[in-house]
Amino acid sequence: MNGNEPNARKATVFLFAFIASLPAHAFACTMVYGNGWQGCVETPEREPVQFDRWGAVATDKSNGAFGAADTVSERARAIKKAIKKCKDNKGVHCEIRLIYRNECAAAVSGSGWDFFNSDPDRETAISTAVRRCEEKDTDCKVVYTRCSYAVSR
Incomplete structure (x- = not known):
């Protein structure tokens, strides 16, 4: 040894x-x-795969009907779902007012106009829509806010 x-x-x-x-x-x-x-x-580690998430907002200007979709996997499906919800809420002439992907949306209603905005940050989406409303209208109220962020798998 x-x-x-x-x-x-x-x-x-x-x-x-x-x-x-x-x-x-x-x-x-x-x-x-x-x-x-x-x-x-x-073998290198795999990057997570991101799947987009879409949202859409539809309104009927003639009667105020509203419909929205969020966290939908396809743009066309988000549009279709928002219009259907608008029609389910007694909308007749529902039109898409906002389409967003992997971010947040906000809808603000004033005394005469509606304002829509999207942004990656919820608070920024809301504050921008409110600011735009207050610049052109009165009695501005947030009526909708949702986020549709991408998901990883």
């Missing part, structure tokens, strides 16, 4: 402790075979 055995054991114990402390993804690899060679190739 030589005097290096205790140091070799300490190094081995240290190495196993170090490996055990690594996160699981540090060991992610794909075995590659070919031309008489095989080995482990590091």
Whole structure:
């Protein structure tokens, strides 16, 4: 026996402790075979996939009917859903007033006009719609606010 055995054991114990402390993804690899060679190739972590979420707002200016859709996976479906909800609320001539994707929407009603805005931040969407209303109208009230953020899978 030589005097290096205790140091070799300490190094081995240290190495196993170090490996055990690594996160699981540090060991992610794909075995590659070919031309008489095989080995482990590091597999990078995948970025999360983002799925868009849409929203839409529809109104009937003639009678004030309102319909909205949020967190819908497709633009066309959000539009269709908002118009249907507007018609379900006794709307006859429902029109899309706002379409938004991966952000927030706000609708503000004044004494004579309606104002719509979208923004990634809910508070900014609301404050911008309120400001626009107050610049052109009176008695401004927030009547709708929703967010349709993208989802990861």
